[in-house]
Amino acid sequence: xDLGRFGVxxxxxxxxxADPTLDVAAELESLGYGALWSSGGFDPGxxxxxxxxxxxxxxxxxxxxxxxxxxxxxxxVGPAVADLEATFPGRFLLGIGASHGPAVSNYSRPYSHMxxxxxxxxxxxxxxxxxxxxxxxxxxxMLELAAQRAVGAHPxxxxxxxxxxxxxILGSAPLLAPEVAVVLETDRTTARGLARDYARLYLxxxxxTQNLRTFGxxxxxxxxxxxxxxxxxxxxxxxxxxxxxxxxxxxxxGADHVCLQVVSSSGRDGFxxxxxxxxxxxxxxx
Numbered sequence: 530x531d532l533g534r535f536g537v538x539x540x541x542x543x544x545x546x547a548d549p550t551l552d553v554a555a556e557l558e559s560l561g562y563g564a565l566w567s568s569g570g571f572d573p574g575x576x577x578x579x580x581x582x583x584x585x586x587x588x589x590x591x592x593x594x595x596x597x598x599x600x601x602x603x604x605x606v607g608p609a610v611a612d613l614e615a616t617f618p619g620r621f622l623l624g625i626g627a628s629h630g631p632a633v634s635n636y637s638r639p640y641s642h643m644x645x646x647x648x649x650x651x652x653x654x655x656x657x658x659x660x661x662x663x664x665x666x667x668x669x670x671m672l673e674l675a676a677q678r679a680v681g682a683h684p685x686x687x688x689x690x691x692x693x694x695x696x697x698i699l700g701s702a703p704l705l706a707p708e709v710a711v712v713l714e715t716d717r718t719t720a721r722g723l724a725r726d727y728a729r730l731y732l733x734x735x736x737x738t739q740n741l742r743t744f745g746x747x748x749x750x751x752x753x754x755x756x757x758x759x760x761x762x763x764x765x766x767x768x769x770x771x772x773x774x775x776x777x778x779x780x781x782x783g784a785d786h787v788c789l790q791v792v793s794s795s796g797r798d799g800f801x802x803x804x805x806x807x808x809x810x811x812x813x814x815x
Contacts, residue, residue: 530619530660530678532590532778533563535812537805538708540568553800554585560809565682566594566624566708566788584615592619593664594683594708594788595626598642599635603649611655620700623657624683626665640670647678648741663704663725667691667740672698680704681785686731690744690761691777705788707779710768712805713791720766725754725791728764764792773811 538559554565565582579626582591596606611619625646627639643664651659664675666682671676672695677683681704682695692707697703710727716719733735741751742758750756753765765775779787789808793801 530590530622531563532592532622532706532786533561533565534786535562536564536566536590536706536774536786537562537778537790538566538568538594538790539800540790542588545617545684552704553802554582554589556565556802557805558586558589560806561813562589562805564590564622564706564786564788565591566592568594576724579613579621580616583613583620588620589619590637592622592663592683592788594630595624595685598600598646598745599630601625602623603646603653607650607653607655607657609658609699610661622660622680622775624660624665624677625662627671627736632762640674644678647674654769665737666695667736669698676700676703681706681792683708686710686737686763687740688744689775689782691740692779692784704786705784706788707784708788708790709776709779710764710790710792711808712764713769713793713807714766715768717766717789721757723792723794724760724764724766728760729754745787769807771810773814776812 534546555782557565565586567578579591592643610621610623625643627643628636650662660680662679663681663683664671664674664679665685666675667684667687672682676699682696682699683706684691685708688706692705695705695707710724712720712723714723714786734753738751746759750759776787776789791801791804791808793804
């Protein structure tokens with residue numbers, strides 16, 4: 530599956546993708562983005578959405594970012610993936626993640642649980658192939674598992690130093706597709722304010738904060754929505770050219786594909802299409 534060098538990551542209801550008069554998904558494909566990453570799982574509100582996105586486009590990959598292994602049972606997820614594969618061969622990528630302790634009532638031994646989850650996917654009447662699944666991996670053991678039992682890793686909310694480390698752990702062949710949130714705003718106060726509003730939730734989740742600590746960030750950086758140093762390291766901001774340069778740092782560090790999540794105070798139906806248009810122009814030049 531070729532994801533291209535750049536993709537789009539956004540959460541929410543994907544209202545625009547369900548509205549044929551807006552046709553956001555088709556335009557994103559025409560702009561050159563190689564993959565559309567959607568948050569959510571395979572409950573009745575999400576599974577049809579993946580199909581709608583695939584039906585609205587012709588070539589791009591559609592990826593789940595991320596199905597929680599605690600809520601998406603393999604017996605439900607596997608057949609849904611098989612249906613998408615049968616209808617849209619080679620275009621759907623199942624992203625699976627361990628979620629976070631504060632969000633899961635029975636959170637314990639996430640690594641062992643992920644191994645069991647992958648075993649269950651393999652044991653289904655129609656297994657989910659290794660090349661059709663990617664793991665939301667941050668720590669070393671989960672990155673190693675991503676290399677062994679999936680097509681690769683999809684880290685989220687990470688600085689470029691994590692991309693360097695992830696590539697060294699994965700080896701040269703597995704996919705490395707980090708999510709990178711960006712703010713197209715040149716005023717530093719406004720840009721950091723938007724980035725901080727976005728980061729605040731993630732800085733309350735221990736998996737992310739523990740990972741950031743391994744790269745030299747401490748309580749002073751994490752508290753209060755993030756220090757300027759942390760915000761600037763994790764969430765590039767500025768004009769499109771400056772952001773493109775920061776995204777290239779991830780590619781230079783070993784990323785195969787970077788999925789961009791635009792953080793914006795505006796957007797059509799909540800989707801910042803204008804920003805993705807602007808980014809597409811400079812990313813294609815690189």
